Amino acid sequence: MMSDFGQKGVAMNHDVTSFSAEYKKFLALAKTERLCVREIASRLETAGFVPIEGLTHLVPGDRIYRLTKKRTIIAAVVGRNGEKFRLVGSHVDSPKLDLKPEPFFSAGRLALMKLHDYGWIKPYQWVNVPLELRGIIFTRDGNEVEFALGENDSGPVFTIPDIPPHVAGSQMKETMESGFNVSQLNAVAGTGSAEAVLDLLKSRYGIGKDDFACADLCLVPHQKPVDVGFDGELIGGYGQDDRAPVFASLIALIETGIPNQTAVAFFVDKEEVASTGDTSAQSFVLRNFASAYARLIAVRGCDADSLLEGAESISADVTTGFDPNFAEKFDETNIAYIGGGIAVEKYGAAGAGKFRASEASAEYMQVVRCILETEGIPWQTGTLAKLGVGGGGTIAAFLSRYGMDCVDAGPCLLGMHSPFEVGSKKDFFSSYRFYRGFFNS
Numbered sequence: 001m002m003s004d005f006g007q008k009g010v011a012m013n014h015d016v017t018s019f020s021a022e023y024k025k026f027l028a029l030a031k032t033e034r035l036c037v038r039e040i041a042s043r044l045e046t047a048g049f050v051p052i053e054g055l056t057h058l059v060p061g062d063r064i065y066r067l068t069k070k071r072t073i074i075a076a077v078v079g080r081n082g083e084k085f086r087l088v089g090s091h092v093d094s095p096k097l098d099l100k101p102e103p104f105f106s107a108g109r110l111a112l113m114k115l116h117d118y119g120w121i122k123p124y125q126w127v128n129v130p131l132e133l134r135g136i137i138f139t140r141d142g143n144e145v146e147f148a149l150g151e152n153d154s155g156p157v158f159t160i161p162d163i164p165p166h167v168a169g170s171q172m173k174e175t176m177e178s179g180f181n182v183s184q185l186n187a188v189a190g191t192g193s194a195e196a197v198l199d200l201l202k203s204r205y206g207i208g209k210d211d212f213a214c215a216d217l218c219l220v221p222h223q224k225p226v227d228v229g230f231d232g233e234l235i236g237g238y239g240q241d242d243r244a245p246v247f248a249s250l251i252a253l254i255e256t257g258i259p260n261q262t263a264v265a266f267f268v269d270k271e272e273v274a275s276t277g278d279t280s281a282q283s284f285v286l287r288n289f290a291s292a293y294a295r296l297i298a299v300r301g302c303d304a305d306s307l308l309e310g311a312e313s314i315s316a317d318v319t320t321g322f323d324p325n326f327a328e329k330f331d332e333t334n335i336a337y338i339g340g341g342i343a344v345e346k347y348g349a350a351g352a353g354k355f356r357a358s359e360a361s362a363e364y365m366q367v368v369r370c371i372l373e374t375e376g377i378p379w380q381t382g383t384l385a386k387l388g389v390g391g392g393g394t395i396a397a398f399l400s401r402y403g404m405d406c407v408d409a410g411p412c413l414l415g416m417h418s419p420f421e422v423g424s425k426k427d428f429f430s431s432y433r434f435y436r437g438f439f440n441s
Contacts, residue, residue, distance in 0.1 A: 019251075019432060020235060020425040024225040026247045027237050031220045032134050033269050036092040036243060037073050040250055040267055041065070044075050047254040052289070058082065058296040061258040066289050071269040072279040074289045077256045077439075082297045084261035085290075085311035087404070088249040088435050089281065089395050091271030094239040095119030095417045097126060097185060099135075099217040104194035104209070111189040111197040113158070115219065117182050119272030120392075124180040125418045130157040130222035131187065137207060137215035145205050150222045157222045158187045187219060221419040228422055233339070235428070240421040242271065244428050245316035245410045245435075252436035261312075262293075263439035271317075271395055281398035309403035312367065314438060315358075315396035316431070318423070319343050320384050321412030331386045336412035338423070341378025342430040344368060345408040348384065348394055358396035360407035368407055368438075375437040378430050382412070409434060 014022075030036035049063040058064070058078050065075035071092070079086075096118045103113040117123065132150030139145065150157040162180060163171065171179045190197045201207045225237030246267055253265040270280035279285060290304035321338045322330050336343035347359035360368075372379045384391055400406040411427035 016425050016429045019429050022251075023244070023247050023428060024235060024237070027225045027235075027239060027243055030092075030243050030246070031132070031239060032096070032218060033071050033093040034136070034216070035134070036246065037067070037071055037267065037269075040073050040075075040092075040246070041067060043250060043254065044073075049075055052292050052296070055296055057298055058293070064293075066292065068285045068288075069279050072285050073267045074264065074286065075250075075253055075267075076262055076264045076293070077253065077259060078297070079259040079262040081261050083299050083302050083307070083310075085264050085307055085313075085404075086259070086261045086439055087264040087266055087311050087313040087399070088245075088252070088316050088438065089266035089268060089313060089399055090245040090249055090316040090410075091242045091269065091281075091395060092246060092267050093119070093269050093272050094220075094241060094243065095121045095272055097131070097187070097219040099212065099215065099219070101213045101215075102209075103212055103217075104189060104197060105186075106193040106195070109192065111192060111194045112186040113189045115160075115185040115187060117185060118218065119417065121417055122176065123182050123185055124162075124176055126185065127160045127162040127180060129419055130159055131219040132222045133158060133217060134220055135215065135217035137211055137217060139206050139211050140208060143206065145207060147217060158189065158219055160185055160187050223420070233425055234422050235425060236420050236422045238419055238421065240413055240423055241318045241416050242316070242410075244318060244413075244423060245431060248428060248432035249316050249435045252432055252439055255436060256439045259440050264311075268395060271393075274393065275395055275398055281395040286399075286402075311402070311404035312364070313399045313404050313406045314435065315348075315394045315399060315406055315408045316410050316435065317394040317396075317408055318410045318413045318416065319345060319348075319382060319408070320416060321414050321423070323414055329385055329389050331383060334381070334383045335385075336380050336382035338412060338414065339426055340380040340412075341427060342372075342409055342434050343380055343382045343412050343427075344372075345382055345384075348392070348396060348408045352388070356393075356397070358394075358400050358406065358408075360405065364405040364407060367405075368409070371437045371441050372434060374441070375433060377433045377437065378426070379434070 049065045052064045052066045060080045062078040097115040100114040133147050221238040228234035228236040256263045270277045275281040290307045294303045322335045347357040396406050414422040
């Protein structure tokens with residue numbers, strides 16, 4: 001069931017507190033990319049959005065979406081000027097631990113599961129924490145089995161144990177990378193042997209050993225999003241990169257009435273693995289949507305190329321917040337601060353000489369600034385880290401390759417890519433307000 005958020009084309013009377021409460025509900029439901037897209041689709045349909053397939057024409061105010069392989073979804077509200085897109089793109093995937101195609105083995109009188117890290121993680125952060133098994137698997141006869149083990153407090157969870165400090169003298173002298181590395185990401189699946197666990201899965205779910213080759217299964221942290229700090233101004237939880245911008249832009253789109261330009265929300269998969277694959281920002285899913293839209297808008301000369309090249313866009317992704325425990329890693333005059341509002345980064349992924357940077361023009365930054373200031377939205381500029389320390393990427397490079405204007409804008413986080421990321425309620429709310437203003441200005 002949806003709350004009062006997202007009634008068709010109506011800006012609701014909510015504040016930081018009510019928005020944050022609804023966001024935590026969303027975060028608890030959207031623990032994988034499939035679950036995230038499922039929740040997005042459910043909320044869109046409740047708000048009157050319909051699949052673009054089967055439509056014969058589009059008029060201003062129409063609310064549409066296109067789902068691709070249950071992992072990427074694009075939604076739009078047709079504007080009065082249907083030849084122009086204003087697009088906010090965010091990604092539905094987050095770092096996790098995928099099960100390998102043949103996951104089970106026996107060692108030390110235990111059954112263990114071999115895992116593969118998805119996205120950029122520090123392996124040591126994922127040990128000694130409870131993990132849920134999520135995803136789908138197909139049996140030989142074609143039945144789809146969905147796993148949500150650990151979703152409820154009564155269900156089993158999984159974990160990756162580390163050795164205790166009593167026997168870790170040599171380990172503690174190693175680097176973080178070698179002290180616990182990805183090859184040691186083996187989760188406890190049960191006692192006894194791998195064969196015993198496989199027998200249990202066969203009897204309980206009808207799953208055979210070779211069925212794991214036809215599965216999308218992963219381990220994600222078993223925890224609910226919670227308030228952090230005495231004042232409760234922060235939210236801690238898994239997957240806020242990038243589901244904080246996902247939720248903010250989703251609610252912003254749902255609350256959009258009839259905009260001047262067509263408002264498009266692009267919820268895309270595979271960002272955490274460099275946007276590769278058939279549901280990623282480098283695939284043709286956005287172009288395919290634009291082509292379908294152009295055929296229905298009935299405007300002479302409107303095609304996918306002109307729609308995408310003439311678009312204005314936001315790469316809605318999180319960024320690093322200043323962490324005083326590691327102050328030496330940041331340029332303190334060019335870093336986003338927790339509670340400082342949405343962070344707008346003129347360029348990202350920049351190393352020496354802005355190598356591989358996607359940079360917004362001065363003209364487009366002025367457009368963005370005008371929206372922020374007109375709406376009275378708290379905002380700040382920033383970069384990911386001090387030069388030479390590190391970097392990262394977003395989907396901005398893959399949006400701007402169409403020729404559209406693009407800039408990165410989203411909340412900052414502490415503990416990014418860990419099982420427990422922390423961000424400010426005020427920053428999440430500022431992001432939502434900006435995306436809504438961007439769609440409607």
